[in-house]
Amino acid sequence: MNWFTKTSYPEFWNTYSKHFKNKQETDLGSIRFVVFDTETTGLNPNQDRILSIGTVGIxxxxxxxxDSFECYLKQDLFKAETVKIHGLLKGGKNIKIDEKTAIIQFLEHIKNSVLVAHNASFDVTMINKALKRLELPKLKNIVLDTKNIFNKTNLDKTTKTNFSLDELSERFKIPQHDRHTASGDAFITALLFVKLISHLKKEKKITLNDIKSPKERIGLL
Amino acid sequence: MNTIAERIYDFLKQYPPFSMLSREQLLSICEAVDVHYLEKGNYLFETGKSVKDEFYVVKDGAIGIFRTETNTLIDECDEGDIFGLRALMRKDSYKLSAKAIEESIVYSVSSSLFEKYITTNPEASSFLMTSFVTNTRSSYIESKEIKQKTTKLHDFSDEQSADYSKNPIHCEAYTSIKAAAKLMTKNQVGSIIITEDNKPIGIITDKDLRIKIATGNISINENVTKVMSSPVITFPENITVSEAQIAMLKHKITHLCITKDGTTNSELTGILSEHDIIVIRENNASALIKEVKRAKTPEYLHQIRQRAQYLLERYIEQKIPITFITKIISAINDSITEKIIDLAIREMPTLPPTTFAWLAIGSQGRQEQLLLTDQDNALVFDNVSETQYETTKQYFLSLSKKINEGLNTVGFEFCPADMMASNPKWCLSVSEWKNQFERWIKSPDQDNLMLCTIFFDFEYVFGNRDLVSKMSEDIFESIDSYEIFLNYLGLNALKNPPPISFFRQFLVEQSGEHKDQFDIKARAMMPLVDAARLLILSKNIKAHNNTIVRFTKLAELEPQNKELYEDCSEAFKNLLRFRTEQGLTNNDSGRFIDLKSLSKANRLELKRCFKAVKEIQELIQVRFNLSHFL
Structure with a gap:
């Protein structure tokens, strides 16, 4: 019996937690990455809600x-002004599931993979807030941020560090299909990720430790 | 539905063979796609590595297919091109390497998933087989066996139902091998099906008897179940020829059982053998030739020629091998011509004053004319004394006139350039032909070279064969005494460079009626025809006119260039088929092609053909030392 684990956690969380028993692999060739993106009602994690989650594996x-996952969430909160960004209507054609089901499925899918997202801290915070509403702890996965990985490439000679997904996909000639759908953005981010890794590999042999930085852990704190 | 899979679907559905699948099928394939990113110089697979269960489609960029041993680029695949098809054919190791020549994104498609869908889709499987053969055409490291297998599969894609033998010979499981063999012998069949409650449970073929019984391994008094192959492969009654072919190939068997509902759990209703399939194809052509022999008027022959045209259409549709089609159609055309000549001689007041031979020239002489076009022919008669010359010539001219008219009635229209035996210039005695050839060979100006390219490809159709052999001998005698002629012929063979500038840009006609259309005859077929003629003449061989046969012969004579000659032969077959298809579709000569109408598959195929043209021209330039002429 682990004294630090609240025994009242539901089964799905315990199953998820168990995946983290083993030490994290650092060889990039043996890690399963899950690139993900969320579409939300807005940018305030304290008020806004997740409308959809999309992932694709690497x-x-x-x-x-x-190895991909996609879901749309039923939310009471609806903001007309963000519909023009994500295109998700309150009714909408997609089959919607409640937040709890979405979180269960998401955790079941990601397991102990290394998560990747662009501006990862926002998406991770949104997920963590949803977990909190279910009275659960935060995500346990290591999270990488393609924005930070790009900064490691030194490809940009200016002092700018805050590149958007649009700017980077243009720079790396990634066609911007389905921008602002969770799966579409996850796929674009995934392409960006493999391109960045491929670029970094040319310089030297890299492991997980070379692409994650304390900075990326901020989202988890 | 997954958004990513759907996006991949949108891309793949533009290209064959994916375009030939249903939406559900393709979507389920897309859901399993892997996306690879390759930097310039990265390998996707390498020679000798074991084949993965996937093949590839280029999404962005370009992938080069290399032969590792010599580091030669064999093919370049760009957006929408498929490669790595070996995974679908054989599970051994890659014979070539695939390397990114630009930064590329490549989709890999699960071949086992894909196989599931194409087995029942003749159109898609046929496309893939063609691609496999074309992709590997430049690499004869490929075993012959695969090539034969694949062409075979490709050849019989036939949507029509296959005629199977009803009431197949069968016996019960307790039957002795000896009794079964007797039953087979009595019924003169090569196979027997073993049934239980009228359901097929196994099969014994002649081969089983040879391998398992004649070797003494198993006693003939044993039950048939000892030696039968089981389970049998079953199909429903509406099986198509292509389905049958694919199944036989896939399971490496020669017999399929036909049952009521297509499973082994229903009543046996028939058997379909590989032999049946061959018979299905050949019946019609031989029937037509028999009818030609019985025909009494040119009008009736016209009708037969029309039917031959339908036969041609069906063969092309069914993707029967083009060499087979040309043989059949030429045989029909030749027998029609013989019959016309026969009828014409009967109409003449007297029998011919001396022996003669009727010759087909140009593309007809090469037996490369599948569509009904205008006639090109010539006549040679034996040398006669000067006093008899005039009456002899007049006789053959008026005979030729009748023959030309007869052929016109059949549907071979008069040649607008008057390349016909009724033209006094092309109705000559053996010695006149000799002098004419010699004149052309000794002063090879543009006009004479053109005449050489037409008249050197003469083919005996009717009459005295010796006269024709004499003509061939005379040509070689002249060429031998004037060897520089071959250099001129070489220059002539190079006047049409390969029609593709790199690998995307076609050269199209710049002006005239066919502006912006592509002249497949002048720019793709003639360079191959000219090359084959030049090379075969330089070997002192006249027996072969057909371009495909010439290249095959050259491959035999020069093993070191075998690969290239076989490429050329394949290219020519594809072009001939392509032109015939175009001609049948547009009801014209098929010569000019609107590039916009070409499918991706056709472009791909043409592209490969031009590569062969380019290579053979390079060989000619080197061999005949032509660089300083150009």
């Missing part, structure tokens, strides 16, 4: 469409 530098 293994051995190959994007696995078969």
């Amino acid at each position: 293994f051995q530098n190959t994007i696995k469409v078969s």
Whole structure:
């Protein structure tokens, strides 16, 4: 019995937690990455809600469409002004599930993979807030941020560090299909990720420790 | 539905063979796609590595296919091109390497998933087989066996139902091998099906008897179940020829059982053998030739020629091998011509004053004319004394006139350039032909070279064969005494460079009626025809006119260039098929092609053909030392 684990946690959380028993692999070739993105009602984590989550897996530098997950959430909060960004209507055609189900499915899907997102701290915070509403702890996964990984490449000679996904996909010639859908953005981010890794690999042999930085952990705190 | 899979679907559905699948099928394939990112110089697969369960489609960029041993670029794949098809054919190791020549994104498609769908989709499988053959055409490291297998599969794609043998010979499981063999012998069949409650449970073929019984391994008194192959592969009654072919190929068997509902759990209703399939194809053509022999008027022959045209259409549709089609159609055309000549001689007041031979020239002489076009022919008669010359010539001219008219009635229209035997210039005695050839060979100006390219490809159709052999001998005698002629012929063969500037840009006609159209005859076929003629003449061989046969012969004579000659032969087959298809579709000669109408598959195919043109021209330039002429 682990004294620090609240025994009252639901089964799905315990199952999720168990995946973290083993030490994290650092060889990039043996890590399953899950690139994800959320569409939300707005940018304030304290008020806004997740409308959709999209993910796509990467293994051995190959994007696995078969390892993807997509869901749309039922939320009471609805903000007309953000519809023009994500295009998700309150009614809408997509089958919607409640937040709890979405979180259960999401955790079941990601397991102990290394998460990747652009501006990861926002998406991670949104997920953590949802977990909190379910009275659960925060995500346990290591999270990488493509924005920070890009900064490690030194490809940009200016002092700017805060590149948007749009700016980077343009720079890396990634076609911007389905921008602002969770899965679409996850896919673009995934392409960006493999390109960045491929670029960094040319310089030297890299491991997980070379692409994660304390900075990226901020989202978890 | 997953947004990412849907996006991949939108991309793949533009290209064959994916365009040939249903939406559900393609979507389920897309859901399993892997996306690879390759930097310039990265390998996707390498020679010798074991084949993965996937093949590839280029999304962005360009992938080069290399032969590792020599580091030669064999093919370049760009957006929408598929490669790595070996995974679908055989699970051994890659024979070539795939390397990014630009930064690329490549989709990989699960081949086992894909196989599931194409087995029942003849159109898609046929496309893939063609691609596989074309992709690997430049690499004869490929085993012959695969090539034969794949062409075979490609050849029989036939949507029509296959005629199977009803009431197949069968026996019960307790039957002895000896009794079964007797039953087979009595019924003169090569196979027997073993049934239980009228459901097929196994099969014995002649081969089983040879391998398992004649070797003494198993006694003939044992039950048939000892030696039968089981389970059998079953199909429903509406099986198509292509389905049958694919199944036979896939399971490496020669017999399929036909049952009521297509499963082994229903009543046996028939058997379909590989032999049946061959018979299905050949019946019609031989029937037509028999009818030609019985025909009594040119009008009736016209009708038969029309039917031959339908036959041609069906063959093309069914993707029967083009060499087979040309043989059939030429055989029909030849027998029609023989019949016309026969009828014409009967109409003449007297029998011919001396022996003669009727010759097909140009593309007809090469047996490369599948569509009904105008006639090109010539006549040679034996040398006669000067006193008899005039009456002899007049006789053959008026005979030729009748023949030309007869052929016109059949549907071979008069040649607008008057390249016909009724033209006094092309109705000559053996010695006149000799002098004419010699004149052309000794002063090879543009006009004479053109005449050489037409008349050197003469083919005996009717009459005295010796006269034709004499003509061939005379040509070689002249060429031998004037060897520089071959250099001129070489220059002539190079006057149409390969029609593709790199690998995207076609050269199209710049002006005239066919502006912006592509002249497939002048720019793709003639360079191959000219090359084959030049090379075969330089070997002192006249027996072969057909371009495909010439290249095959050259491959035999020069093993070191075998690969290239086989490429050329394949290219020519594809072009001939392509032109015939175009001609049948547009009801014209098929010569000019609107590039916009070309599918991705056709472009791909043409592209490969031009590569062969380019390479053979390079060989000619070197061999005949032509660089300083150009």
